Amino acid sequence: LDDTDPLVIIGTGLAGYHLAKEFRKLDQRTPLLLITGDDGTFYSKPLLSASLAHGKTPAQLATASAEDMARELNAEILVHTHVTDVNRESRLLTLVSDNGGLRSEVRYGRLVFATGASCAPLPAIAGDGLSRLFRVNTLEDYHRFRTALANRKRVLLIGAGLIGCEFANDLVQAGYEVDLVDLQPWPLANLLPEAAGRDIQQTLEQAGVRFHFGAGVASIARRADGIRAQLAGGPSGDDTIIEADIALAALGLIPNAGLADVAGIATNRGIVTDRELRTSDANIFALGDCAEVDGHSLYFVAPLTQSARALAQTLTGTPTPVHYGSLPVAVKTTLRPTVVCPPRHGSQGEWQVTATAAGVRAEFLDGAGKLLGFALTGNAITERDALSKRCAPLMD
Ligand code: FAD
DSSP: OOTTSOEEEEOOSHHHHHHHHHHHHHOSSSOEEEEOSSOOOEEOGGGGGSOTTTTOOHHHHEEEOHHHHHHHHTOEEEOSEEEEEEETTTTEEEEEETTTTOEEEEEOSEEEEOOOEEEOOOOOOBSSOGGGEEOOSSHHHHHHHHHHHTTOOEEEEEOOSHHHHHHHHHHHHTTOEEEEEESSSSTTTTTSOHHHHHHHHHHHHHTTOEEEESOEEEEEEEETTEEEEEEESBTTBSOOEEEESEEEEOOOEEEOOHHHHHTTOOBSSSEEEOTTOBOSSTTEEEOGGGEEETTBOOOSHHHHHHHHHHHHHHHTTOOOOOOOOOOOEEEOOTTSOEEEEOOOTTOOOEEEEEEETTEEEEEEEOTTOOEEEEEEEGGGGGGHHHHHHHSOOSOO
């Protein structure tokens, strides 16, 4: 390996930048190159679903520009530049810049995928109103959505998962009327037992959110002053109509693993890595939303910061596996504070629920009574640390 060839990181989201910071703490000499399709602004993505009520502009969420980051990291950062091909034999990346489609090549010493995840494709929705349907997965998306909200009042939200419920909480507090539609029977149904989901639902309903469960959006028609959505599959038949100004879909994420896949690197749901974040190519690594680390696809900040620390060690000569413990996540439904610590994917067990007016405490236990995950709402969140300590780690 020629050590003038840089460590190249594709992606300047939290995963790419955290890794670059951790790497520079241990190695100030190796050339470092980050490449990103966006403008390289450093920002905290979780704030995107909790900033409307506070009137936060995109500029206020931008903590540092790519230039600031390049200086801080002693790195080169190529912005508005897409990696379109990885030649693993010659260790060459093909780059295409937004700026007139200029093509170039760059050689890497070692390569890291921090390419994140994209919004899952929309289900089939008929009608001519789709231009008023938004998704928010980047700071630029937030800018577009916030601009479209100006002088508007009614928002149709599609998807009552983690991000959908956070947006409902944020929008309703920012003064918008919110209709929230989901195919599932209660909010956050993939993460929470019914009692905890209903508890959040009740609080959001009191604040004005209207829920429509067991229903999908069949069509969105454009109207002079907004949109008209028709639901399908709901308990009240197929005729529910929702009038709104604009719509926002929050329907989950798909890891950006296509580039790795085309390069012949093993992918499954995400880019497959071992616990050292190494892909099927010993010279190429992955972390963050794009990575499937020893079978775990987790779209949260805590695992990526742990991965960044471990990978920086590995890349500077001390092979260090990552070890995911239990993963409590604060759901930013601030009207009803909630913590969820999801059990490992595919775990066998049952929820045991204690519900009072003050909050819900739910433990996910296996047959032997071992704690595999938990969910807490309201006052019960004070038990977060105690339960986290008792809870089985995601990785043995
Ligand atoms: P990303 O931020 O998606 O970054 C990907 C980067 O790769 C981008 O810079 C992109 O330009 C670049 N890229 C991709 N492909 C290419 C290519 N071919 N060429 C060049 N560049 C490329 N997690 C929590 O733990 N708690 C929360 O409360 C929470 N709230 C959230 C709220 C919202 C609204 C969202 C959307 C997510 C939330 N998350 C939360 C998840 C968390 O934000 C993500 O797990 C994390 O930000 C992922 O970072 P990443 O760097 O892996 O990916």
